[in-house]
Amino acid sequence: MHLLQQKSRFLLGAVLLFSACQPKNSAQQSAAMQDSLRHLAARYYEESMALNPLQATFNGENQYNDQLPIDISEAFRAKADSFYAAWQQTLKSIDTAAISGNDRITYDMLKREFDINREGLTFHDHLMPVQQFTCLPITLAQLGSGSSAQPFKTDKDYRNFIHRMERFAIWTDTAIANMRRGIATGYVLPKSLVVKVIPQMKDLATNKADNIFFAPLKKMPDSLDANALGLLAKDYKTAVETYILPSYAKLQQFLQTEYLPKARSTSGIGGIPDGQAYYNYLIRSWTTTSPSPEAVYATGEQEVARIRGEMETVKNSTGFKGDLAAFFNQVRNDKHLRIFATPAAILDSFKAIEHKIMPGVKKMYGHLPKTKFEIRQTEAYRAASASAEYQQGSADGTRPGVFYVPILDAKTFPYSGMECLFLHEAIPGHHFQISLQQENDSLPKFRRFSWIGAYGEGYALYCESLGKELGLYSDPYMYFGRLTDEIHRAIRLVVDAGLHAKGWTREQAIKYMMENEPLSEAEAIAEIERYMAIPGQALSYKTGELKIQELRRKYTKELGDRFNLASFHDELLKDGCVPLSILEEKMARWSSQVK
Known part of the structure; x- marks a missing residue:
């Protein structure tokens, strides 16, 4: 999903359809509400993958493997804010009194995700888009290595990543523009981090056979004939040399000559203008x-x-x-x-x-x-x-x-x-x-x-x-x-x-x-x-370890001979990642069932 208007039309239609079809019987109403919530959760996932195609690739959703949004741009951030705002509104159609158990976990997690993501967009981390531990230039190199989540098995796979490399050149220009805005407004990295990023960018800008981006050329698809292989290898190598190497070189040069002298001397996030609220x-x-x-x-x-x-x-x-x-x-x-x-x-x-x-x-x-x-x-x-x-x-x-x-x-x-x-x-x-x-x-x-x-x-x-x-x-x-x-x-x-x-x-x-x-x-x-x-x-x-240890001690004592560690671990894991407050609630339900 790329057009916000299309999404908004779907959400409005879903709300109107749900309102028009409300059953009168309370049991039917509860079942319909649960079905509606599950439908919304499924639809949200599909649309969130379209909004976040890199995450989709890591999730094994390969329909977006050619896409790389400029997620640090003001236009993208406005689009993301509207996206989460629309979903916040849609979730209000769900009657929480009519759902329970696993569906209530789904509701609470959706609400938290919409709220926390939207709140995050009020801060300015996009003005500091590069650092030494995790950022798009590092993630893209991992994907481009051929040994991560990005598939490199067919001609289309290689051309998908060629398109991502093209988009990275645009992302790089946006990142540099953002960092210049950051310099002007006080949103800059500490100097000690900048000096760690510079050699990373230099290494990825080097036009040598051992550059990680050339690795997929060493294991080309054996399903292609010699001519097709030759053309694909040429196009792929050209893309690396045209979009990847100059982009990393540009980042290195900017960080070295322009950004480093303006980097801050403070170490914590409190050193930026809204740092305490952000922390x-x-x-x-x-x-x-x-x-x-x-x-x-x-x-x-x-x-x-x-x-x-x-x-x-x-x-x-x-x-x-x-x-x-x-x-x-x-x-x-x-x-x-x-x-x-x-x-x-x-x-x-x-x-x-x-x-x-x-x-x-x-x-x-x-x-x-x-x-x-x-x-x-x-x-x-x-x-x-x-x-x-x-x-x-x-x-x-x-x-x-x-x-x-x-x-x-x-x-x-x-x-x-x-x-x-x-x-x-x-x-x-x-x-x-x-x-x-x-x-x-x-x-x-x-x-x-x-x-x-x-x-x-x-x-x-x-x-x-x-x-x-x-x-x-x-x-x-x-x-x-x-x-x-x-x-x-x-x-x-x-x-x-x-x-x-x-x-x-x-x-x-x-x-x-x-x-x-x-x-x-x-x-x-x-x-x-x-x-x-x-x-x-x-x-x-x-924080999480202390909570899980507390829960194990609590139920070991409460359940006595009925406590089974394998059962505790299975319950702990079966619903996936949940906020700690939800974890407490679901483990309490498990304990009641054991009793």
Whole structure:
């Protein structure tokens, strides 16, 4: 859907039709209301994919694979605002008294999505469209690698991406114009982030055979004859050289010469004109709760203190005689904790963890995903600024879920955090949660492919706590690695609120992080700069984990012998990502049914 008038006509027609067909019988009315809601949810998903074609590609909806909207333009933002405003109005036709259970979850999630997305458009993040962690220039490179969600199997697939490359040149010009407006109005990135983006853009602008955008040329469709292959390869290479390389070069040049001198010295989002209001919005958006920045900060400090106490116990169990700071230093630098010589050995070690835990996982979960799973090394062009991450597979099973591991130097890769990392990013963390959600075709599509960080990241962090039950953490250094990851998420509450609400500097946040966990300075810098780039996102993990742990403790106590962990986990996951308030409500219904 591209024309807003067409959408508005449909919505008006749907409302009028629904009003004209109201049944008189209350049971019939309730059923009709549920059918209407499901119809609206299905229609919303279809139209939202047309509005957001890149998301459609990641969702496996391939009808928009040639499209790349200029989503940072004023015209697009006005269109998006009208889109969500129309859906807000349409949702008012639903009588909430006539729906319950899963349909009420759908209603509440639709309402939240319309409200939060529309509110987000009142802020000015489009004037800062490029940063080192996640932005269109990085996403496009991932898609253009040929190993991500963008298909490269047919002539049409390649020509779809050629069109996206053409559109990227327009996006680039818009981004530069927006950043010039940002310079004039105070919406600019911190200098420390700009200096990280510049080499990324330079690398992607390089006209060399190993540029990631040339990768699809190495595996052309074997269904084409020689002439067709030659023409396609020529057109594709020409598009990269005409649209991609000059665009990245233009971004690099602008950032280096014009933007960097005007970048701000402040580290937090509070340094932009409406930064405090924006951060309050981002807290609500990412956590699906409404704590103040001060409350976030206080919770973080409490959790840091608690976990440090556990760390002291583990440190003492190893026979180490110094204080915790000295133990951190040992963990950072002890060569005995750096056991790998090659990237392949690291990937093999992660595979061994998978094999070890699967028997226990099958007892903890009644439903396992069908989506295949792979472990890969993060691509070189983005490894320096990347964290370990999970990239979802496709719902139809044609693309596996992938656990990406950035390895800059295998000999310095610490083994102590590997077990909890795998539980979080892979199994039973993100791979289980996202795959089961996508595979559940009883959910409306917008829910099958939605992401709510407080739930998704909170669940993945909760999965780290399952290690001992799965036979992991027998090595005290591995368990210390688990505590390190947990305190890392608690530290995020402190430093994120510190940076964005309390005026902390980048250096202050790095110092706090290094004082409370055993990571290198380079790792601390990458983490802190990530929080600077995407304010509020790092709050999701601990907020959600604390809620899920609270629910497990509550129902273990309330249900006693009737509590079944596999049943708890299946209920936790079966409805996909939901806001934390909705999670509480649905788990309460589950408990009542068990009783």
